[in-house]
Amino acid sequence: MTLSESDTTPGSLNTITLGFQPSVNIDAGYTVVIAGLLHSQTATTALLTISGGDASRFAADDGAGTVTGGKGNWDQASGTLTLTVAVGQTIPSDSVTTLTFELLNPASAPPTAAVVPPTIAAPNSIAPAPMATAVLGAGGGGAAGTPSGSGAPLRASASCYTLADADRQ
Secondary structure, three states: OEEEEOOOOOOOEEEEEEEEOOOOOEEOOOEEEEEOOOOOOOOOEEEEEEEOOOHHHEEEEOOOOOEEEOEEEEEOOOOEEEEEEOOOOEEOOOOOEEEEEEEEOOOOOOOHHHOEOOEEEOOOOOOOEEOOOOOOOOOOOOOOOOOOOOOOOOOEOOOEEOOOOOOOO
16 A cells, blocks of 8 residues: 655645455445545545545445546544445456546644554455555655654554455445
8 A cells, every 4th residue: 555645744635546456356236445544634524535546436426326537435533534436336356446536634733642544444454564654744744654744734654454245335
């Protein structure tokens, strides 16, 4: 998994780029959950815009029954982005899926104790794979494996990601 950001300044809009390659195909209706992106000022929304080459593989329901492509469900309190694989789509195991989304950095850096390892969860239990630490919001736009310092606004540090069982939606 790769995870990088565009802007580490507190209070700034931060474009987060995520790349991942599952060990098995993830079929339509299953979810991919990115958790541990804490402290963002971005309000909870059922329709967070997802961009990038693979954005069309995902869709979200607005809660009123309307499904919109290139969207995900963002929960500010838990720091979780839930992506549902769209009808007719599959997340392939033979290539990296890449997408971007924007979150507003917190107004100030969270305390060091607020660091939570991000995870990616998807269908089918798979053993965790090693991943270098990614510190979002640290100076320098650090990418996975190149933490850029402490006092990171989004504070997403990790040692692994996991593809685990998820419910069909």
